[in-house]
Amino acid sequence: MQIEQTSLPGVVVITPARFGDHRGFFSESYSARALAEHGITIEFVQDNHSLSMTPGTIRGLHFQAPPHAQDKLVRCGRGALFDVAVDIRNGSPTYGQWFGVELSYENGKQLLVPAGFAHGFVTREPETEIIYKCSDYYARETEGAIAWDDPNIGIDWGLGDTAPILSEKDAQARSLADLETPFTFEGT
Numbered sequence: 124m125q126i127e128q129t130s131l132p133g134v135v136v137i138t139p140a141r142f143g144d145h146r147g148f149f150s151e152s153y154s155a156r157a158l159a160e161h162g163i164t165i166e167f168v169q170d171n172h173s174l175s176m177t178p179g180t181i182r183g184l185h186f187q188a189p190p191h192a193q194d195k196l197v198r199c200g201r202g203a204l205f206d207v208a209v210d211i212r213n214g215s216p217t218y219g220q221w222f223g224v225e226l227s228y229e230n231g232k233q234l235l236v237p238a239g240f241a242h243g244f245v246t247r248e249p250e251t252e253i254i255y256k257c258s259d260y261y262a263r264e265t266e267g268a269i270a271w272d273d274p275n276i277g278i279d280w281g282l283g284d285t286a287p288i289l290s291e292k293d294a295q296a297r298s299l300a301d302l303e304t305p306f307t308f309e310g311t
């Protein structure tokens with residue numbers, strides 16, 4: 124397993140080993156023990172799986188507020204996507220900054236998006252599947268959304284002039300500045 128730190132402390136790119144042979148490959152896509160060896164000890168309680176039919180579909184930016192904040196461990200089951208984490212913790216030195224990485228079935232990479240970060244992604248291929256582990260259960264009353272195109276965040280989704288496909292909720296999301304962000308930076 125390979126672990127890469129990113130420009131946002133706490134946001135980590137993980138690449139589990141793959142063992143290829145004439146049948147295909149084998150990979151431990153999640154191992155609590157292997158992560159613990161790298162200091163990552165999160166108890167995950169829910170797995171999510173979604174399919175997006177059309178390239179250029181954006182889901183996000185989403186978070187759950189405390190007491191149901193979620194750490195997420197994200198990977199791509201089929202196709203390819205660009206996965207993004209945005210620091211929304213008040214007082215954080217990296218508040219409002221984003222990090223993105225291409226996750227694909229091919230590269231097997233995963234992104235750890237800690238609580239206190241909003242999460243979103245854009246799909247790059249038809250019929251792209253995302254699978255992610257969450258450290259708390261879905262709690263609709265604590266859900267929050269931030270506009271994918273918030274100019275103060277300035278995410279480069281790699282879409283050029285193409286308009287993304289969005290849910291109604293995401294099309295109506297407000298900017299980070301309009302949000303009373305429920306997270307406080309607690310140091311590292």
Ligand SMILES: Cc1cn([C@H]2C[C@H](O)[C@@H](COP(=O)(O)OP(=O)(O)O[C@H]3O[C@@H](C)C(=O)[C@@H](O)[C@H]3O)O2)c(=O)[nH]c1=O
Nearest residue numbers: 171173182183184185186195242243244260261290292
């Ligand atoms: C997220 C979620 C949704 N749902 C239901 C609510 C709704 O009827 C339907 C679709 O929900 P959404 O439109 O919010 O799905 P989606 O836009 O895919 O939301 C997800 O986006 C990514 C970026 C995340 O990080 C996730 O945490 C989650 O917010 O699924 C659950 O039952 N459990 C869940 O955990």
